[in-house]
Amino acid sequence: MQTYTNPVYKGYLADPFVWQHQGVYYAIGTGAAEAEGTVNEVAPAQNIDSTRNQCVFPLLQSFDFVNWNFVGNALLRPDPALGNNFWAPEVAYCDGKFYLYYSVGHEDKNHQLRVATSDTPLGPYQDVGESLVNLKSCPFAIDPHPFCDDDGQWYLFYARDFLDTEGGVRVGTALFVDRLQTMTKLAGEGKVVLRARSDWQRFLANRLMYGEIFDWHTLEGPCVRKHEGRYYCFYSGGRWETENYGVDYGVANSVMGPYSDAGNETGPRVLKSVPDFVIGPGHNSIVLGPDGETEYMVYHAWTKNMDKRQICLDKLIWTADKPHCDGPTWTPQAIATKSI
Numbered sequence: 427m428q429t430y431t432n433p434v435y436k437g438y439l440a441d442p443f444v445w446q447h448q449g450v451y452y453a454i455g456t457g458a459a460e461a462e463g464t465v466n467e468v469a470p471a472q473n474i475d476s477t478r479n480q481c482v483f484p485l486l487q488s489f490d491f492v493n494w495n496f497v498g499n500a501l502l503r504p505d506p507a508l509g510n511n512f513w514a515p516e517v518a519y520c521d522g523k524f525y526l527y528y529s530v531g532h533e534d535k536n537h538q539l540r541v542a543t544s545d546t547p548l549g550p551y552q553d554v555g556e557s558l559v560n561l562k563s564c565p566f567a568i569d570p571h572p573f574c575d576d577d578g579q580w581y582l583f584y585a586r587d588f589l590d591t592e593g594g595v596r597v598g599t600a601l602f603v604d605r606l607q608t609m610t611k612l613a614g615e616g617k618v619v620l621r622a623r624s625d626w627q628r629f630l631a632n633r634l635m636y637g638e639i640f641d642w643h644t645l646e647g648p649c650v651r652k653h654e655g656r657y658y659c660f661y662s663g664g665r666w667e668t669e670n671y672g673v674d675y676g677v678a679n680s681v682m683g684p685y686s687d688a689g690n691e692t693g694p695r696v697l698k699s700v701p702d703f704v705i706g707p708g709h710n711s712i713v714l715g716p717d718g719e720t721e722y723m724v725y726h727a728w729t730k731n732m733d734k735r736q737i738c739l740d741k742l743i744w745t746a747d748k749p750h751c752d753g754p755t756w757t758p759q760a761i762a763t764k765s766i
Contacts, residue, residue: 428492428716428761432704432754433727433736435494439484440735441514441569441647441709444724447547451713453486453724453737454500454515454526461735463510463533465503481550482512483528486737491716492761494737501526501542504553509536514647514709517547518572518609520580525609526551527558527570527582539567539584541610554610558582566599569709572606573650575681580606583648583659588621589636595621598629598643601661603682619659619685620645620676626693627663628670647673647709650681651721651742651749657681658749660723662708663694667732671706672698673725675749697725697751704754705732712742720762723751 438458445452459465465482480503486494500515508530515528524544531537539558542551559567564586571583583603591597601619604612622628622643633642647662657678664670672694676685689695697707705728715722721742726735740753741762 428490428763429758430492430739430761431758432738432740432756434492434739435486435496435737437484437496437736438734439486439737440726442724442726442737443514443516443711444713444722444739445517445519445547445711446713447519449489450547451488451491451494452517452547453488453494454483454517455726455737456513456515456735457482457484457499458734460512465510465512483515483526485548487548491722491739497548500544500549501528501551502549502553504530504540504542504555508538508540511537513537514569516571516711518574518580519547520574520609523609524549524551525572527572529568529570531566535566536561537566537568539570539582541570543610558610558612559586567602568599569646569648571648571650572609573681576652580609581650581681582606582612583619583650585644585646585648587635588618589640595623596627596643597640598622598627598645600643600645601648601659601676601685603648605682615682617682619648619683620661620687622663623687624663624691626670626672629665649711651712652681653744653749654747655679656747657685659685660696660710660712660749662710666706666708669699669701669705671708672696673708673710673723673751696749697723697754700754700756703756704738705730706735707738707754715741715762717762717764723753725754727754 481499604616676687
């Protein structure tokens with residue numbers, strides 16, 4: 427029986443997104459250079475002239491879901507004027523082409539959503555040349571998550587800033603969704619998915635943002651799964667550098683909402699820190715395991731000395747239509763495989 431022990435890859439890989447294509451697993455995420463805004467010139471995943479451009483976003487490959495190997499960097503760096511902070515890439519496959527959604531900006535400001543394309547999962551991915559959102563009306567947008575509904579229509583979930591408190595919601599970064607008119611253009615029909623309502627979702631008190639001081643809250647890292655006709659939007663809340671960070675969810679009867687995460691007032695219900703063992707698990711994606719049936723949550727967690735975030739995975743369990751993760755774990759776990 428195959429087993430794994432978290433983290434499944436020893437290098438830095440935050441905000442992990444995992445997908446499977448033609449029997450091979452791929453993982454992409456925020457690397458150390460991307461997170462720190464110190465992108466260096468590195469070789470792309472395939473043999474192209476690396477002097478043409480810089481490539482960002484580490485890309486891993488696995489043939490068994492247990493052993494993960496670095497195979498290069500995925501994205502040909504766009505105009506350096508866009509910024510040095512590249513965060514939270516995700517990949518969608520549609521009509522024979524791969525689309526890499528990501529955000530780029532300057533530290534905590536002027537982050538925009540962009541998309542790049544490739545004919546192969548390994549890339550290199552080439553930016554299409556324009557932002558998915560208007561920086562004037564949305565100066566900070568991160569964590570794009572493409573979701574395809576059963577009818578083939580694609581949507582883009584992402585996080586953006588809100589400064590109002592109408593209805594008792596908290597100021598800060600929260601979740602939004604829009605329909606994709608094409609794989610590279612939003613329809614402009616966006617709706618709020620979820621706003622922060624609870625103390626555990628606080629990022630920082632007395633934070634200077636947009637020229638004012640706020641008690642800032644954060645919901646980020648959306649990941650949508652349709653289960654028995656309902657839409658579950660998993661997200662991470664709180665401050666990503668602390669033990670308070672964890673994964674919760676909202677649920678809706680329609681992909682565009684309204685969503686509710688009622689019941690989480692005391693903390694995240696899906697993944698949370700385990701003192702002395704796992705710190706700040708979050709920013710998950712969901713993928714089927716090798717048996718083609720078992721769902722896994724893929725997420726990052728901090729090393730004990732907080733020097734890097736690493737990719738982890740654990741089973742996603744559905745009980746009475748309510749999801750929870752069989753983790754976070756730090757001991758050997760069995761992988762569900764196809765019976766022969």
